[in-house]
Amino acid sequence: MLYNYRGADYLLHLVDTPGHVDFRAEVSRSYASCNGALLVVDASQGVQAQTVANFYLAFAQGLSMIPVINKVDLQHAEPQRAMEQLQANFELEDPVLVSAKTGLNVADILPAVIERVPPPEGSPEKPLRMLLIDSWYSTYKGVVLLVRVFDGVVRPGDQIMSMGSKLKYFVGELGIQYPTEVSTSALRAGQVGYMYFNPGMKTISDAKLGDTFCHVGKEVEPFRGFEEPQPMVFVGAFPTNQDEFEKLEESINQLTLNDRSITIAKESSHALGLGWRLGFLGTLHCSVFEDRLRQEFGGSELLITAPTVPFKIVWRDNSRSKTGETIITNPSLYPEDDVVRTKVEEIQEPFVLATITVPAEPAEFLGNVIELCQENRGVQVELSFFATQVILKYKLPLLQLVDNFFGKLKSVTKGYATLDYEDAGYAKSDVVKLELLVNKEPVDAIAQLCHRSQAERLGRMWVHRFKQFVDRQQFEIVIQAAVGKRVLARETIQAFRKDVTAKLYGGDHTRRKKLLEKQKVGKKKLRAIGNVIIDQKAFHGFLARDSNAPTSKSKK
Structure with missing residues (x-):
């Protein structure tokens, strides 16, 4: 946007970043296009877990920080407490006190940006050095790039080169986001803008985020690039x-x-x-x-299907993998028990370092959170007490985190706790493959890797829940949860009993006994060759996140 301050026009590049940890990589890329950041804190809630995480992410990239305390108009707002937390946690002073709702002091934010954030460095006289920050697909223009020009000038018609792929392109159109696309005659050092090529990039995968672009024949020092986010x-x-x-x-x-x-x-x-x-x-x-x-x-x-996380198998030699390690993202790829015993050195699962903020009062909130973390195999790393809140840091298995941990956290703190986390790498774990068996046949769609300590509880829940989706049939149906050959839980659905003696008249006990014996043999045969076909709707019900989902029966 263009902003006039004290008689001079300033071109400001503003980015609204998502606060959730899942989009941390996007936040990091956004910081690469900026020189400063507004750290916004709610006056009624104070510093939250996401505030801590995003501050250190911006601090690591050397951004100038301007604290902003919002919602100061609320009756229960405590701006003084928020100021003390900013000073104690981040050594930040002179916050801008605003109310986005009423507009109070909002006009003071942009002057603070101009005065306290240094202008971008770089020279338009130097060779072009341009960083690819983001890209998206346009139906009419193809792949559109968002770039920051650190040095030099780029114009439509220029031939530029990707230093990562060595592919060459002709610039078709470029400009700035104002906030929609406004074409310009050039992008100069210090500016952030969009561009697309003519002819365009063939696929969006060609636009590698963090790549460096330069003019053809004038190669420059490439940027370090961005860390590629890994699916978890x-x-x-x-x-x-x-x-x-x-x-x-x-x-x-x-x-x-x-x-x-x-x-x-x-x-x-x-x-x-x-x-x-x-x-x-x-x-x-x-x-x-x-x-x-x-x-x-x-x-x-x-x-x-239910969400799962990647696991790392460390082999005893390199015969199955060049690196001696294999990442599996599907329980069906988990090796058989005999392979685990003879070929596997250890199995590792991903962990995260979770930061949880809890109000200091009532005191039971802290106890509830500690108990919840312990139940989910958490290890306490840090516990910090402040005047009005407590900040906990726990090392937690990612597998427990995806099992509605945040919902449970909100429940035990009545919605007052906040959670943020960062990758803490892999660590050795006692992992097993839990399977659901119907008449001794595994149902692969429901197999799951879990910690051995959780297997029996999960298995009992599975068989109890799955039983409601299977109709009684002419043979007995056995539903089991098992780890390898060890059965952890079992439910049985009894067979229908057909009255084969209904057609008899009189008291012919010999004939009655013969018919019952024949029925017994027939059921034994059915049990041996019977195959329960589970209707797709049954899987819908069983895999639904809502445990109160309506049941749906199977058919033979």
């Missing part, structure tokens, strides 16, 4: 009608055009048929995409 939550997506597999593929491809962080791979399930294995940055990222996919494809025609 995986689900399976299957059409209930296999004839619509191609329609699902089209829907997924359409939605992933502008979200390169999603990984997709074809998957086949004996129970559900052909589908896709989708990888996401986190649970919110997964939930948002799932909602969009249901709208695009049709919610009732789509089945999404």
